[in-house]
Amino acid sequence: MALSNEEQRLLEQMEAALAAEDPKLVNAMRGVGTRRVHRRRAALAGVAFFGGLVLLVTGLYLATSTRGYIALSVLGFLVMVAAAVIAILSWQHVGSAADPGDRPGRVKTAQGSRAPSSQGFMDKMEERWRKRRDEGL
Secondary structure (H helix, E strand, C coil), X not given: CCCCHHHHHHHHHHHHHHHHHCHHHHHHHHCHHHHHHHHHHHHHHHHHHHHXXXXXXXHXXXXXXXXXXXXXXXXXXXXXXXXXXXXXXXXXXXXXXXXXXXXXXXCECCXXXXXXXXXXXXXXXXXXXXXXXXXXX
């Protein structure tokens, strides 16, 4: 059911008042910050990965000269593994934040599938094969 002009105007005024009163809430409701948070988390995990690499190499170097620094290498390795897992999971959230079907270059047909001009190579080859098979019968 569509809103009347007066209801639409009133709704826009309420949205503007809310945005002026609490912009953080508006950003949280829109979900604008989630992509930024996951991107930042992935970047920090990358920095932590290289920090773990430094710990690993330093621990190995010190372990050759004295005993007891092998734990530093193990700690570095664990930091690297944890950072890699966090980075991968965060980067997947960054990629899933935007629906790949909603990219501006893609045109959707009525059934929701992509238009033939944006199909991949294998899709085009399968379509050609079906046409040849159907025409041959």
